[in-house]
Amino acid sequence: MADTILRTDHLSKSFGGLVAASNVSLDFERGQVHAVIGPNGAGKTTLINLLSGDLQPDDGSILFNGKHITHLPPDRISQLGIGRSYQKTNIFNEFSCYENCWVAAQSRLKTSMRFFRPASRLKTVRERAEKALELCGLSRRCDTRAAAMSYGEQRQLEIGMMLATEPELLLLDEPLAGMGSEESRRVIELLRRLAENHTLILIEHDMDAVFAIAEKLTVMVNGRVLETGTVEQIRNSRAVQDVYLGEEEADG
Amino acid sequence: MAVTTRSLTLPAALLILVLFPLFGSSFYVGLLTRILILAIFAMSLDLLIGYTGLVSFGHAAFFGIGGYALAIAFQDATTIHLWQALPLSLAAALAALVVGWISIRTSGIYFIMITLAFGQMFFYYFFESPRYGGDDGIFLFFKPVLMIGTESILNLENENTFYYFALGCLVTGYLLLAMILRAPFGKVITAIKANEHRVRALGYSINRYKLVSFVIAGTLAGLAGFLEGAHSGYVNPSYMSWHSSGIAIAIAIVVLGGMGTLYGPIVGAFIVVLLQDFLPSLTEHWQLLFGGIVISVALFLPRGATSLLPRILSRRQTTRPDSPPPEDGPREPADG
Numbered sequence: 269m270a271d272t273i274l275r276t277d278h279l280s281k282s283f284g285g286l287v288a289a290s291n292v293s294l295d296f297e298r299g300q301v302h303a304v305i306g307p308n309g310a311g312k313t314t315l316i317n318l319l320s321g322d323l324q325p326d327d328g329s330i331l332f333n334g335k336h337i338t339h340l341p342p343d344r345i346s347q348l349g350i351g352r353s354y355q356k357t358n359i360f361n362e363f364s365c366y367e368n369c370w371v372a373a374q375s376r377l378k379t380s381m382r383f384f385r386p387a388s389r390l391k392t393v394r395e396r397a398e399k400a401l402e403l404c405g406l407s408r409r410c411d412t413r414a415a416a417m418s419y420g421e422q423r424q425l426e427i428g429m430m431l432a433t434e435p436e437l438l439l440l441d442e443p444l445a446g447m448g449s450e451e452s453r454r455v456i457e458l459l460r461r462l463a464e465n466h467t468l469i470l471i472e473h474d475m476d477a478v479f480a481i482a483e484k485l486t487v488m489v490n491g492r493v494l495e496t497g498t499v500e501q502i503r504n505s506r507a508v509q510d511v512y513l514g515e516e517e518a519d520g
Numbered sequence: 521m522a523v524t525t526r527s528l529t530l531p532a533a534l535l536i537l538v539l540f541p542l543f544g545s546s547f548y549v550g551l552l553t554r555i556l557i558l559a560i561f562a563m564s565l566d567l568l569i570g571y572t573g574l575v576s577f578g579h580a581a582f583f584g585i586g587g588y589a590l591a592i593a594f595q596d597a598t599t600i601h602l603w604q605a606l607p608l609s610l611a612a613a614l615a616a617l618v619v620g621w622i623s624i625r626t627s628g629i630y631f632i633m634i635t636l637a638f639g640q641m642f643f644y645y646f647f648e649s650p651r652y653g654g655d656d657g658i659f660l661f662f663k664p665v666l667m668i669g670t671e672s673i674l675n676l677e678n679e680n681t682f683y684y685f686a687l688g689c690l691v692t693g694y695l696l697l698a699m700i701l702r703a704p705f706g707k708v709i710t711a712i713k714a715n716e717h718r719v720r721a722l723g724y725s726i727n728r729y730k731l732v733s734f735v736i737a738g739t740l741a742g743l744a745g746f747l748e749g750a751h752s753g754y755v756n757p758s759y760m761s762w763h764s765s766g767i768a769i770a771i772a773i774v775v776l777g778g779m780g781t782l783y784g785p786i787v788g789a790f791i792v793v794l795l796q797d798f799l800p801s802l803t804e805h806w807q808l809l810f811g812g813i814v815i816s817v818a819l820f821l822p823r824g825a826t827s828l829l830p831r832i833l834s835r836r837q838t839t840r841p842d843s844p845p846p847e848d849g850p851r852e853p854a855d856g
Contacts, residue, residue: 322721341720343722343724343726352721358715358721359718360718361715362714370707371711371722374707375723375724376723380704380707380708380729381705381729381732383700383703383705384699386702387703393704429718433722433723
């Protein structure tokens with residue numbers, strides 16, 4: 269059997285009358301890039317929020333490396349090795365690029381309840397922050413205030429901060445959203461490199477990117493899993509074609 | 521450049537403060553002592569508002585508890601031993617732990633309201649307790665002394681000695697806060713102020729950090745209240761009230777001086793006390809003027825009065841190419 273890193277079992281979440289996730293049972297394999305696609309409002313971001321602890325499920329359970337992480341708060345989930353990036357850029361605007369990654373890297377200390385020595389003397393944290401900056405391609409922007417960077421760079425920083433926490437499993441919520449083609453290419457390259465030694469769960473609208481890096485796809489519609497399979501299986505799936513074609517007709 | 525400005529200004533200011541009693545009359549030494557004590561209190565509030573992003577309206581309670589702890593324990597004593605009295609300001613730490621543990625669970629407007637409610641609770645408790653003097657408060661007829669055997673080493677009865685003791689407390693508090701702000705703990709709380717949600721997602725259990733910050737600030741406020749009680753010889757519920765001398769003034773100090781800096785509240789304490797002494801001689805409606813000044817600073821100098829100093833200095837020297845132009849300064853027309 270394949271090695272499952274994360275499993276969701278009948279995960280459900282609704283907001284009032286709106287069912288955002290309903291009976292989502294998925295297996296994510298270690299070392300794979302697993303993309304979750306689907307039309308707007310399909311519940312993809314809700315799923316990520318449930319996995320990262322930002323939202324609590326109404327029902328169902330989540331197992332990470334065989335352990336229950338259902339109902340754990342986001343900080344505990346992060347400490348277990350699940351990192352996430354946000355669809356809407358979520359960084360420290362007034363901090364420099366380096367300071368953003370520093371805060372992220374420092375979270376891997378046993379505790380930050382340390383009051384005496386200056387933080388800047390912590391070599392391990394510095395190295396981790398610098399490595400994350402290099403990976404996300406922002407080494408040159410170290411001292412730039414995050415708010416002063418371009419949108420694409422902020423998106424890169426978003427990923428860099430996640431990397432600085434050295435996660436085993438990465439939850440990426442539309443990492444390419446709003447990026448130019450040059451920036452997109454760079455980030456896709458980065459994701460491909462990360463895929464070599466991480467597990468990625470990826471939400472993305474850019475289908476070219478998804479088909480380029482994902483090994484497995486899950487299609488969600490109206491909070492439900494429509495189909496899960498390899499890229500080929502999904503491409504040829506009648507049900508998936510119906511959903512996407514149907515949507516296009518409605519839009520047109 | 522900003523670093524050299526600050527590294528010169530602070531020692532110079534400290535030197536002036538150290539030398540002041542040699543020249544100033546005892547009235548002004550007493551006034552300055554009051555300012556130093558208020559500065560400690562404002563600095564502790566700034567740790568919450570300016571660094572952690574916790575707008576606490578109940579902070580004056582810890583100031584009051586520091587004062588009451590001293591007054592209750594020693595109201596009938598003829599000698600107040602400093603080594604016995606000083607640890608009493610830890611009562612404020614304990615109160616901050618309890619109040620913080622509950623309040624920290626809320627955020628935004630709810631945090632403001634719950635801390636205000638706690639502050640009012642303490643205020644009315646002391647206001648209506650006949651045991652502790654009710655609204656009259658408690659008088660202390662002696663000031664703390666530090667003695668070894670029968671030899672008095674530090675007698676706060678002497679106005680100058682008290683002044684230096686308060687200055688020592690302020691400098692120690694400043695250095696301690698500067699230290700923890702540079703340490704990993706400080707990085708976390710400033711990040712919490714900037715974006716609490718993200719800090720949590722990065723794996724920090726933010727409530728713990730907020731609570732520790734709340735307790736540190738409460739302890740320091742307790743020390744300030746202890747000093748105020750010892751200095752004035754009088755502790756009453758107005759220490760804890762949210763309008764007259766408590767939290768509203770402290771917030772005004774932090775806003776006037778500049779929040780998010782440690783020296784801002786110190787400068788702010790000078791401005792506020794001097795304004796309070798000077799304005800009433802102009803008009804009996806001086807509080808209107810005072811309020812107007814606070815509002816104008818909040819509007820036009822959001823980083824407080826201390827933000828003016830680097831600006832003035834940098835205008836005199838050559839401006840760094842990467843430093844942004846002063847917001848209200850003359851601007852070059854943009855190219856194109």
